[in-house]
Amino acid sequence: MYVIVAGGGKVGYYLTKALRGGGQEVTLIEKSRKRFELLQEEFGDCVVLGDACEVATLELAGAARADLVAAVTGDDEDNLVICQMAKRKFKVKRAIARINNPKNEQTFQLLGIDETVSSTKLIYSLIEQEVEVADVIPLTALRRGHLELVEVALTESSPSVNRRVRDLALPHNCTLAILVRGECAEVIHGDTLLQGGDIIVAITPSDSVEQFREALLGKAVATS
Amino acid sequence: MHVVILGCGRVGATLALMLEAEGHSVAIIDRDPEAFRRLGRGFRGKTILGIGIDEDVLRKAGIERADGFAATTSGDNTNIMSAQIVKVKYKVPRVIARIYDPLRAEAYRELGIDTISPTLLGAGMCRDFLLGIPWRRVEDYQAPQEILLLARNRERSG
Numbered sequence: 001m002y003v004i005v006a007g008g009g010k011v012g013y014y015l016t017k018a019l020r021g022g023g024q025e026v027t028l029i030e031k032s033r034k035r036f037e038l039l040q041e042e043f044g045d046c047v048v049l050g051d052a053c054e055v056a057t058l059e060l061a062g063a064a065r066a067d068l069v070a071a072v073t074g075d076d077e078d079n080l081v082i083c084q085m086a087k088r089k090f091k092v093k094r095a096i097a098r099i100n101n102p103k104n105e106q107t108f109q110l111l112g113i114d115e116t117v118s119s120t121k122l123i124y125s126l127i128e129q130e131v132e133v134a135d136v137i138p139l140t141a142l143r144r145g146h147l148e149l150v151e152v153a154l155t156e157s158s159p160s161v162n163r164r165v166r167d168l169a170l171p172h173n174c175t176l177a178i179l180v181r182g183e184c185a186e187v188i189h190g191d192t193l194l195q196g197g198d199i200i201v202a203i204t205p206s207d208s209v210e211q212f213r214e215a216l217l218g219k220a221v222a223t224s
Numbered sequence: 225m226h227v228v229i230l231g232c233g234r235v236g237a238t239l240a241l242m243l244e245a246e247g248h249s250v251a252i253i254d255r256d257p258e259a260f261r262r263l264g265r266g267f268r269g270k271t272i273l274g275i276g277i278d279e280d281v282l283r284k285a286g287i288e289r290a291d292g293f294a295a296t297t298s299g300d301n302t303n304i305m306s307a308q309i310v311k312v313k314y315k316v317p318r319v320i321a322r323i324y325d326p327l328r329a330e331a332y333r334e335l336g337i338d339t340i341s342p343t344l345l346g347a348g349m350c351r352d353f354l355l356g357i358p359w360r361r362v363e364d365y366q367a368p369q370e371i372l373l374l375a376r377n378r379e380r381s382g
Contacts, residue, residue, distance in 0.1 A: 077301035
């Protein structure tokens with residue numbers, strides 16, 4: 001496979017290195033001469049000095065026979081133009097754009113570049129998952145692991161907030177035991193009204209933890 | 225008509241003042257607050273601080289009811305991207321992007337974005353003046369000549 005990588009910053013550098021390590025033919029395009037010379041020392045002739053947004057540079061890099069162009073500069077506008085030029089002017093089949101501002105993802109799709117990678121969004125979703133997973137904290141296993149004592153913290157956006165406990169679709173055999181609100185702890189009843197910030201200690205069957213989570217916190221995002 | 229201008233440099237500011245003097249409604253966007261000083265004190269149009277590829281900024285400038293949009297920042301790609309957003313998403317009837325790079329201007333013209341390359345216009349008019357040739361229509365200056373590509377390739381291989 002012949003790949004053109006546009007932008008020789010950190011992402012472009014490691015991408016080129018990885019692709020070459022995987023036995024692919026790669027050309028790396030870098031705009032700044034200083035950076036270019038540095039890259040050339042390591043990669044030799046497969047680095048091209050020039051602006052990847054320009055037709056002449058892409059031509060020089062052999063865009064016409066490229067299977068894939070990856071635009072990974074730190075500038076979203078540049079990445080868009082590089083991908084559009086590659087696809088429309090040189091008929092490159094796949095063009096992948098790095099997106100720095102997650103807001104631009106939709107715009108890229110609208111303008112015909114549907115393969116995008118946003119590191120900001122990726123890391124954000126990982127953090128979100130982390131938070132989501134931490135919401136139901138297992139405290140201890142009871143009765144040889146068939147039941148679990150868990151703690152869960154409600155946020156303002158949890159679907160169980162402002163609802164009474166008896167109205168929740170809790171799994172069978174699940175008991176909400178103690179409510180910690182601020183400095184106070186109280187026993188939970190059917191008519192206890194839940195609030196954002198509440199911490200609940202509950203007992204739930206081990207195989208219903210997901211259902212328990214859903215009843216209190218809503219659908220969890222996919223966790224691995 | 226309502227016109228949104230992106231970039232309050234010399235071209236953008238002058239364009240804004242021209243249109244305003246003719247009684248049009250104008251909103252001008254720039255990411256540098258200092259740039260708006262070019263408009264002088266008398267400017268009654270709207271000035272919006274922000275980047276032109278941000279749709280919130282475009283909407284603040286009234287892009288949804290705009291009849292025209294001109295992208296005049298010094299960044300070719302910013303102009304290309306904003307012009308496309310405005311044309312494709314907001315369906316503004318008249319959209320023009322100023323693009324310095326003649327080949328990029330041509331490529332996007334082929335893709336349906338109206339562009340003007342001041343590079344070709346300036347160089348072409350100077351050439352005609354020097355050679356004693358009467359000035360031609362603007363469009364006649366917009367086709368890049370073979371010489372541009374040749375010069376670039378020579379520069380690279382040399």
